[in-house]
Amino acid sequence: MGYHIKVDVDDCMSSGKCVADYPAAFAFDEDELATIKDSSQLSDDDFIRVARNCPSRALIVFDADGVEIPT
Ligand code: SF4
Secondary structure (H helix, E strand, O other): OOOEEEEOOOOOOOOOHHHHHOOOOEEEOOOOOEEEOOOOOOOHHHHHHHHHHOOOOOEEEEOOOOOEEOO
16 A cells, blocks of 8 residues: 555546546546545555556556656
8 A cells, every 4th residue: 555646637538437447436526527536445556457447547646655656
């Protein structure tokens, strides 16, 4: 554990993949862009997986030191 994730809303294309796969962690905001609800239940592997599955590469994963993890 220790990773965290951010949504680059400028890149989100509202595909819904992250929301469908991890509905407890992601939701759509009023503009139908992904937002993080609560990512505390996601493992480091989940962070990597959801970022890799984002079709627009809008999910960015960081390690505990704030260094971006290549996905
Ligand atoms: S998977 Fe990527 S493009 Fe799709 S809603 Fe989530 S952040 Fe946006």
